Amino acid sequence: MVFTAFHVLISFIVFRFCCFEFLSFFAGVVAPDIEAVYFMKEAYSVCKPNDYKCLAEYPSHWFLHSFLGITFLAFLIAIFVYSIRKYFNMKKFELKNLFISAWIGGVTHLIVDSTVHKGEDALMLFFPYPEKYSFVFPYSHIFWYAVSLIGLVLLIISLKDFKKWLS
Numbered sequence: 001m002v003f004t005a006f007h008v009l010i011s012f013i014v015f016r017f018c019c020f021e022f023l024s025f026f027a028g029v030v031a032p033d034i035e036a037v038y039f040m041k042e043a044y045s046v047c048k049p050n051d052y053k054c055l056a057e058y059p060s061h062w063f064l065h066s067f068l069g070i071t072f073l074a075f076l077i078a079i080f081v082y083s084i085r086k087y088f089n090m091k092k093f094e095l096k097n098l099f100i101s102a103w104i105g106g107v108t109h110l111i112v113d114s115t116v117h118k119g120e121d122a123l124m125l126f127f128p129y130p131e132k133y134s135f136v137f138p139y140s141h142i143f144w145y146a147v148s149l150i151g152l153v154l155l156i157i158s159l160k161d162f163k164k165w166l167s
């Protein structure tokens with residue numbers, strides 16, 4: 001899932017200029033794509049490997065790509081990161097802050113995905129309500145590639161701060 005990496009770069013811009021906890025924020029950014037692994041397997045069993053139109057339109061988003069899904073994930077991530085930080089004697093964060101960090105990370109994922117996926121592959125943002133939402137705009141892919149490039153540059157010039165984020 002190449003695009004999951006782009007999510008990290010795009011969200012890094014939000015992270016760099018705000019106040020979120022590093023581990024839970026980025027876990028929240030990537031976690032919704034856990035379900036994409038399953039759907040990708042399904043897609044390849046239905047579409048021919050080089051039928052990109054079929055693969056692109058095969059539904060790959062479900063519960064984890066909804067507000068309820070990212071809330072569920074943020075809850076699990078907050079507990080997990082809280083335990084990890086405690087175990088490794090890292091700086092303490094309140095569970096509430098870890099939850100918010102993971103949730104905002106998830107929101108950035110939903111914003112990007114809902115502007116690049118359409119049709120059957122659109123997002124059921126208000127799961128279990130079955131309506132699928134898509135806010136694709138012209139050249140949205142190119143727009144997000146450009147944003148992720150900015151994120152990459154920002155990431156490279158921020159490498160010196162990693163120690164602080166992981167303290």
Ligand SMILES: [Zn+2]
Nearest residue numbers: 032033065113
């Ligand atoms: Zn996704």
